[in-house]
Amino acid sequence: MMKRWLSHPVVDLALKALTRNRLQTGLTLLGMTIGVATVLAMMAVGAGAQSSIEQQVRAAGLNQLTVRAGNWRPKAEDTGEAVAHQGDARDTLTLPLIPGLDGASAERTVPSPSRALGTPSRVVGSPDALADPDSRRPAADAVPIAFHPEDDPMEKHDHPLARQRLGDLEAGLGSAATLSFADAQAIKDLPGVQYVAGGVHENARVHFGSKRWFTRMHGTDVEMPSIKRGWTLLDGRFFSRREQEKAAQVLVIGQIVSDKLFGPGVKAVGQQVTLWNQPFEVVGVVTSSTWVVQPAPGDDQFDAVYMPYTTTHRLLNLSKLNDITITAASSGAVTKLARDITTLLRKRHGIGDNAPDDFTVLTQATKALTTGGLPPSVARAVAGNVAELEKVTLEQLATTLERASRTMTWLLAAVAAVSLVVGGIGIMNITLLSVTERTREIGLRLAVGARTRDVMRQFLTEAVAISVAGGVAGIIVGVIAAVVIARTLNWATVVSPLSVVLAFGVAALVGVFFGWYPAKRASQLDPIVALRHE
Amino acid sequence: MALLETRDLTKEYRVGDHIVHALRGVSLGIEAGEFVTIVGPSGSGKSTFMHILGCLDRPTSGHYLMNARDVSTLPPDELARVRNEMLGFVFQGFNLLARTSAVENVELPLLYTRSGVVKASERRRKAMDALDAVGLTDRAEHHPNQLSGGQQQRVAIARALVSSPSVLLADEPTGNLDTATSHEVMEIFKSLRRDRGLTIVVITHERDIAAYGSRTIDFRDGKVTLDVLHDETLAQPSRR
Numbered sequence: 001m002m003k004r005w006l007s008h009p010v011v012d013l014a015l016k017a018l019t020r021n022r023l024q025t026g027l028t029l030l031g032m033t034i035g036v037a038t039v040l041a042m043m044a045v046g047a048g049a050q051s052s053i054e055q056q057v058r059a060a061g062l063n064q065l066t067v068r069a070g071n072w073r074p075k076a077e078d079t080g081e082a083v084a085h086q087g088d089a090r091d092t093l094t095l096p097l098i099p100g101l102d103g104a105s106a107e108r109t110v111p112s113p114s115r116a117l118g119t120p121s122r123v124v125g126s127p128d129a130l131a132d133p134d135s136r137r138p139a140a141d142a143v144p145i146a147f148h149p150e151d152d153p154m155e156k157h158d159h160p161l162a163r164q165r166l167g168d169l170e171a172g173l174g175s176a177a178t179l180s181f182a183d184a185q186a187i188k189d190l191p192g193v194q195y196v197a198g199g200v201h202e203n204a205r206v207h208f209g210s211k212r213w214f215t216r217m218h219g220t221d222v223e224m225p226s227i228k229r230g231w232t233l234l235d236g237r238f239f240s241r242r243e244q245e246k247a248a249q250v251l252v253i254g255q256i257v258s259d260k261l262f263g264p265g266v267k268a269v270g271q272q273v274t275l276w277n278q279p280f281e282v283v284g285v286v287t288s289s290t291w292v293v294q295p296a297p298g299d300d301q302f303d304a305v306y307m308p309y310t311t312t313h314r315l316l317n318l319s320k321l322n323d324i325t326i327t328a329a330s331s332g333a334v335t336k337l338a339r340d341i342t343t344l345l346r347k348r349h350g351i352g353d354n355a356p357d358d359f360t361v362l363t364q365a366t367k368a369l370t371t372g373g374l375p376p377s378v379a380r381a382v383a384g385n386v387a388e389l390e391k392v393t394l395e396q397l398a399t400t401l402e403r404a405s406r407t408m409t410w411l412l413a414a415v416a417a418v419s420l421v422v423g424g425i426g427i428m429n430i431t432l433l434s435v436t437e438r439t440r441e442i443g444l445r446l447a448v449g450a451r452t453r454d455v456m457r458q459f460l461t462e463a464v465a466i467s468v469a470g471g472v473a474g475i476i477v478g479v480i481a482a483v484v485i486a487r488t489l490n491w492a493t494v495v496s497p498l499s500v501v502l503a504f505g506v507a508a509l510v511g512v513f514f515g516w517y518p519a520k521r522a523s524q525l526d527p528i529v530a531l532r533h534e
Numbered sequence: 535m536a537l538l539e540t541r542d543l544t545k546e547y548r549v550g551d552h553i554v555h556a557l558r559g560v561s562l563g564i565e566a567g568e569f570v571t572i573v574g575p576s577g578s579g580k581s582t583f584m585h586i587l588g589c590l591d592r593p594t595s596g597h598y599l600m601n602a603r604d605v606s607t608l609p610p611d612e613l614a615r616v617r618n619e620m621l622g623f624v625f626q627g628f629n630l631l632a633r634t635s636a637v638e639n640v641e642l643p644l645l646y647t648r649s650g651v652v653k654a655s656e657r658r659r660k661a662m663d664a665l666d667a668v669g670l671t672d673r674a675e676h677h678p679n680q681l682s683g684g685q686q687q688r689v690a691i692a693r694a695l696v697s698s699p700s701v702l703l704a705d706e707p708t709g710n711l712d713t714a715t716s717h718e719v720m721e722i723f724k725s726l727r728r729d730r731g732l733t734i735v736v737i738t739h740e741r742d743i744a745a746y747g748s749r750t751i752d753f754r755d756g757k758v759t760l761d762v763l764h765d766e767t768l769a770q771p772s773r774r
Contacts (some may be wrong), residue, residue, distance in 0.1 A: 020633050444629045447590060448643040448693070449618020451611045527590045531625065 014461035017434070028423075028430045029470045032510070035423035036474020036503050037481055039416040043499040044482035046409025048492035050402065063194070064227065065338055067187070067324040067345065068360045069178045178358045179321040181309075183348060184221075187326055190340050194329040197221035198321040200312045206253075206305060207274040208261040215257050216304040217275070219312025227327050228301070229289075234258075236269035236284030243283075244308035251280040254302035255287035255295045276315055280307070330402075334363050417506075423470065424510035431463045431518035442522050443530025452523040459522045463515020464508060471507025475500055535602055536563030537733055538587060538701065543596035545582050545756075556582040557593070558756040566700065569727050569734045571744040574753030580737050581705060583753065587735060588621055588703045589613045618646050622694025624704035628686045630678040636689045637661045637674040643697045664692035668722055684715035691722060702726065704736040708743055720746040 018025045184198040197220050204217035222241045225231055239250045251273060253261075258268040271282045287302055288295055295302030313319060328337045338361045345359055435442070442455055479500075482493040545557040556579045564570055574580045585591035586598055589605060592613075598606040605616055617623075622643075630639045640661040644652045652660075665671050668688040678686055687707060694702055702723070708716035720743055726732045736747065744750050745764075752760035 016634070440627075440629060441631060444625075444631075445642070445646070446614065447588070447617060447623050449614050449646040449697070451614045451646070453611075454646055528585050531629065 014458045015465055017438075017458075018462055018465060021430075021434070024430050024433070025466065028426045028466050029473065031426040032420075032423040032467055032470025032507065033473040033477055035416075035420035035510075036471050036507050037477035038419045039413055039506070040475060040478025040495065040499060040503045041481040041485065041493075042412035042416040043409060043503075044478070044493040044495045045485060045491060046405065046412045047494040047496055047499065048482075048486070050405035050409055051494050052492040063328040063330065063334060064363070065326045065328065065334060065341065066362045067179065067183075067326065067341060068362060069320070069322055070358065070360065178349060179324055179345075180319065181321060183345060184321065184324045186344055186348060187324060187341055190337065190344060192329050192333045192337050192340075194327040195223040195226045197224045197227055197325045198309055199323045199325060200309050200316075200318060200320075201322050202312065202316070204275050204305065206251075206257060206261060208271065211261050213257055213260045215254075216300055217312070218304055218306050219309035220306055221309060224306065224325070225286075227325055231286055231301075232289035234285040234287045235267065236282070238284055238286075239306070239308055244310055247308060247310035247314040249278060249280045249311060250283045250307060251275070252284040252286055252306040253282055254304045254306075255285060256297050256299070256303035257305055258282075258285045260297075275305070278315060338363055420506060420510060424467070424514040427463050427466055427511055428514035428518060430466065431459055431515050432521070434462065435459060435518045435522040439525065439530045439533035442525050443527045443533065446525070446527035447531060455523040455525075456519045459519035460512065460515045463519065464511035467507045467511025467515075468504075471504045474507065475503055478503065536599075537566040537601060538562075538564040539599040539602075540583075540586070540593075541597040541599070543583070543586060543593045543598065545579070545586065545591070546594045555756055557586075559596070560756075560758055561596075562751070562758065562761075564733060564735065566733050567727065567731050569723065569746065569748040570736070571747030571750045572735065572737045572753060573739060573741070573744045573750060574759075575739070578753040579756035580753040582756075584703060584705055584735070584737050587701075588623060589616045614646070615648050618643060618648065618697060620699050620701060622697070622699040622702045624687070624690050624694050624702065624707045626706040626709035628678070628683075628690045628710070630686055630689055630693075632678060635675045635677055636670065636681065636692075637665060639678070639689055640664050640692045640696050642693060647697065660696050661692070664696040665689070667695055667726070668692045682715075683711050684718055687711060687715075687719050688722065691719070691726075695726070699732075701733045701735065704734070706737055706739070708738065708740065716740075716743060 179198070181198055184196050187193060188196040199221070200219035202217040202219070203214065205212055205214050222239060222244050225233075225238045234255055236252070238252055239248070242248075243250050253268060253273075258266075261273065262268045262271065268282050268285050273280050273282060286306070297303050309321065326337070326341070328334050341361055342357065346357060349358055351358065445455060445458075479495050482495050485491055486493045540560055540562050543557050543560040544555070547554045547556060558579075560579075560583060572580045572583070582591070586593050586606070589608075590613075593606050596606070597604050600616065600620060605613065608616065630636075631642070637658065638661075641657045644657045644660060662671060662674060665674055668691050670685060670688050670692065673681060673685060673689075676685075678689070681689065687710075691702075691707075694704075704723070707723075708719055711719060720736075723734050723736065724746060727734050734747075736743070738744050748764055750760070750762045750764065751758055
């Protein structure tokens with residue numbers, strides 16, 4: 001259809017006609033260009049605001065969820081004990097603030113909020129303590145955690161109950177490891193999911209020559225860097241998908257580990273370190289990308305080493321995941337996603353309607369709520385009683401911000417659209433003028449056999465040609481304007497492909513709309529009258 | 535059977551309050567290959583008759599048959615098709631498109647052929663053939679404002695010829711031309727009739743121009759008052 005239209009010689013003629021009246025055509029084109037450019041630039045400004053809001057929301061991690069194996073919640077009384085959750089299966093938010101008293105923690109050489117659990121206030125106050133599920137280690141009722149930094153993790157896992165013990169103690173969740181890689185895969189297939197990374201967590205002692213450092217080991221997924229927006233690679237790279245597939249013995253180390261083992265400023269990438277008596281090659285050093293989070297000894301992110309979870313599985317003879325970290329494509333969809341994940345996993349794990357979950361879905365909202373320096377008892381009370389509410393509030397804030405900025409975008413576009421209408425009237429004007437000026441020509445065309453639709457097509461083509469040319473010019477000018485606005489005013493601007501397509505489409509539509517009437521008038525001329533027209 | 539036949543054509547216009555009777559019952563047959571000149575004072579209805587012959591207008595009553603087919607009641611698009619395929623027009627004011635070369639002007643009717651789009655190369659070839667018939671191949675790329683009146687009218691004739699019509703209709707084709715050029719143009723008509731067997735109808739109010747026809751019809755007050763077949767000295771074109 002379009003091709004036939006374009007190949008028609010009448011179209012060619014229409015375009016030639018436009019070049020006859022250069023000044024008029026040029027001015028009309030200018031009007032159209034300004035219209036389209038304004039719409040595009042305004043939409044870019046609006047979308048820029050929207051995306052910067054979205055980015056801030058994402059950086060805050062509001063779109064992040066964690067599914068943890070096991071399901072524990074604190075008792076109402078602060079007794080330093082946690083009990084298995086027996087209640088409503090839908091209540092998935094858990095704040096295991098209550099650490100088991102870890103006798104060994106006092107002996108730690110490095111006081112770490114994530115490990116020195118003897119002081120609950122530090123847990124609450126530390127940024128990552130609540131965010132990261134494995135930083136919490138509620139004690140199983142009767143089993144005191146007896147862990148000594150000098151313990152050899154390998155030896156521990158030689159124990160026949162090693163897997164069980166990982167679930168119980170090292171995963172720290174007081175439950176058998178219930179999450180599998182297949183669960184992670186299934187979650188990945190849910191709509192609205194952006195990234196998924198399964199995780200296995202351990203404590204590990206890393207040796208380099210005579211130096212050793214006791215730190216956190218995270219077996220994780222190649223997608224982790226995409227999830228951790230606060231990360232940047234100081235040197236090297238993250239491990240690759242290929243390395244993950246082959247369970248390669250590669251290690252990405254946190255900046256603190258690098259400093260402690262190799263010394264500050266010394267290149268760690270390419271070095272061989274030993275972990276569980278196995279050689280590992282250091283491929284990357286990771287550190288924080290924002291000033292908000294500073295790497296510190298004992299933190300869970302940068303005083304840590306990362307390897308493919310497959311490597312962890314292979315070396316420790318494991319098959320389960322401690323947790324699965326998920327990011328939602330939209331921060332407003334976290335609640336829905338949390339619900340979907342719960343439904344999915346309950347189905348996969350074959351949990352009956354009245355049985356409690358054997359996992360915990362945790363959103364970042366919890367973290368945001370409790371990192372404000374609230375006393376632990378207060379935070380716990382809040383978390384325990386208004387779990388759903390808090391989860392919703394922050395998310396709604398994000399949704400509201402997004403919605404507001406979207407409204408602003410459309411408002412700006414609507415205002416700019418007025419100039420597009422003015423451009424359209426210009427097109428109508430020039431087309432009407434062109435019809436009047438060329439009445440005799442129209443008469444002649446009719447006389448030599450043009451049908452009404454041929455004449456219609458010719459003038460409509462002229463109008464659309466101007467509007468489309470104006471649209472293309474407007475898109476170019478609009479994009480330039482967006483860049484200039486971004487540079488000079490320092491506003492975020494985003495020219496989305498959608499807005500370009502939209503601007504172009506609207507321009508073409510304006511041509512058809514405003515060209516229709518003059519073209520119709522031209523096509524309905526009486527050939528005899530038209531031929532006599534002076 | 536006449537190529538063009540009218541039966542009791544009438545045409546009425548409403549001008550303000552009163553009705554103008556432009557044609558009051560015209561019945562004529564024009565054979566293929568005839569060169570008809572139509573004369574008459576202004577307001578005699580000759581132009582109206584020509585418009586109906588040219589399928590630009592429809593009669594108020596009566597019938598117009600072309601090749602025995604009644605075209606007086608055809609819808610506009612069908613009339614356009616008849617104009618495109620059967621008829622060629624030459625006007626007093628040439629009606630060439632400005633800022634468009636002679637050959638492109640001649641190509642114009644080929645843009646509207648119903649039997650599918652004519653290829654650009656084919657259009658160009660046909661247009662050059664038509665220009666050749668009027669002896670203007672060397673001016674093909676000239677624009678109308680670079681051509682004399684006579685040359686412009688010849689381009690217009692070439693345009694009328696390009697779609698190989700069977701009838702050529704000319705409304706005062708010499709009205710804007712000087713005497714010498716007028717005769718040149720009429721000679722072209724004559725040769726076209728002779729060489730191609732074209733049926734030609736020319737409106738004029740000059741008797742010496744009318745004398746070129748094989749037949750002259752006088753119009754007055756919307757009626758045919760005189761219909762004369764001339765003694766033709768030149769060979770009668772073969773009737774097909």
